[in-house]
Amino acid sequence: MRRAMPRRILIACLTVLLVVTVTFVAVHLMPGDPVRLFLGPDADAATVASARHTLGLDRPLPAQYATWLVRFVSGRWGTSIAQQRPVAAVLGDALGPTLELVGASLLLTYVGGILVGAYQAARRRSRTDAALTVLTTTLYALPSYVVALALVAVFAYGAALWRWPAALRFPAFGAAGLGADLLPPGARLADRLRHLALPVATLALVGVAGTARYVRAATLQALRQPFVRAARAKGLGEARVLLGHALRAALVPVVVLFGLQLPALFSGVVFVETIFAWPGMGRVTVQAVLARDYPVVMASTAVFAVLVVLGNLLADALAWLADPRSRGAA
Numbered sequence: 001m002r003r004a005m006p007r008r009i010l011i012a013c014l015t016v017l018l019v020v021t022v023t024f025v026a027v028h029l030m031p032g033d034p035v036r037l038f039l040g041p042d043a044d045a046a047t048v049a050s051a052r053h054t055l056g057l058d059r060p061l062p063a064q065y066a067t068w069l070v071r072f073v074s075g076r077w078g079t080s081i082a083q084q085r086p087v088a089a090v091l092g093d094a095l096g097p098t099l100e101l102v103g104a105s106l107l108l109t110y111v112g113g114i115l116v117g118a119y120q121a122a123r124r125r126s127r128t129d130a131a132l133t134v135l136t137t138t139l140y141a142l143p144s145y146v147v148a149l150a151l152v153a154v155f156a157y158g159a160a161l162w163r164w165p166a167a168l169r170f171p172a173f174g175a176a177g178l179g180a181d182l183l184p185p186g187a188r189l190a191d192r193l194r195h196l197a198l199p200v201a202t203l204a205l206v207g208v209a210g211t212a213r214y215v216r217a218a219t220l221q222a223l224r225q226p227f228v229r230a231a232r233a234k235g236l237g238e239a240r241v242l243l244g245h246a247l248r249a250a251l252v253p254v255v256v257l258f259g260l261q262l263p264a265l266f267s268g269v270v271f272v273e274t275i276f277a278w279p280g281m282g283r284v285t286v287q288a289v290l291a292r293d294y295p296v297v298m299a300s301t302a303v304f305a306v307l308v309v310l311g312n313l314l315a316d317a318l319a320w321l322a323d324p325r326s327r328g329a330a
Helices: 005-029 034-039 045-055 061-073 087-122 127-141 144-161 185-223 226-233 238-275 281-290 294-322 324-329
Strands: none
Touching: 005 061, 005 294, 034 045, 061 294, 087 127, 087 185, 087 238, 087 281, 087 294, 127 185, 144 185, 144 238, 185 238, 226 238, 238 281, 238 294, 281 294
């Protein structure tokens, strides 16, 4: 692991470079002039040309890309064309809500996925196992935005229409209610959690479904291993064999799944934050794309790419720590 880490870091850096390069070419090939969108249709040609020169948009694309890359690496991310604010400030305001959403979703994904998968393995070939298999397969196949719209229809609009108890009604948009800053700390936290409930549920339901199927398969495979048969021969109960031996061995490949889920999770965040008007990086990125706000699009894409590759490196490190065989090989 120690010998392979420099190579993996190099691959991670090249991956980020490839992502931002493709993004730069794609956003500049899209129709629409960010300066014209910002100044409005009434701006004369001289004003537009002056603004484009000030922003450096009249230079050749390779020169623009090289300049942006040097500035980004040195921490100078530029100014948002649409908001006229530093890009670092725009993304700084949005990064916290996104990490809050992703962190809560990951926690529920793994806790729920491991519990459901282990329960299915314990009840394999039963009706309950078959029903949960159908449910998890269906949820895993659904796009996150479909799950989001369904949750909004049921727990926001439907709950109000059907006059459900207040505890079962959840807000569909935003991160806080009107006047939330005036509430006492406890009520403010409760309001935040209520706004967080549907976005987190959207990501967690899809994540739990995928993780549960993976845990079930890995646990069933572990139950067929010789060390499990040896544990049963010693007279250990089925619950202890399942939890103490089979599930423990199955969690090693599940750790690797963490790195595979991050790209899907961050791509799902873009749709979920847009649907729920959650003030995170996904929503900021969509708004920047619509406004042709090149500096924000490039910086947010780079940040997303860095978070994904860091997650993959973390997954490799966790797998190395969890599997004694890999430590011995290193």
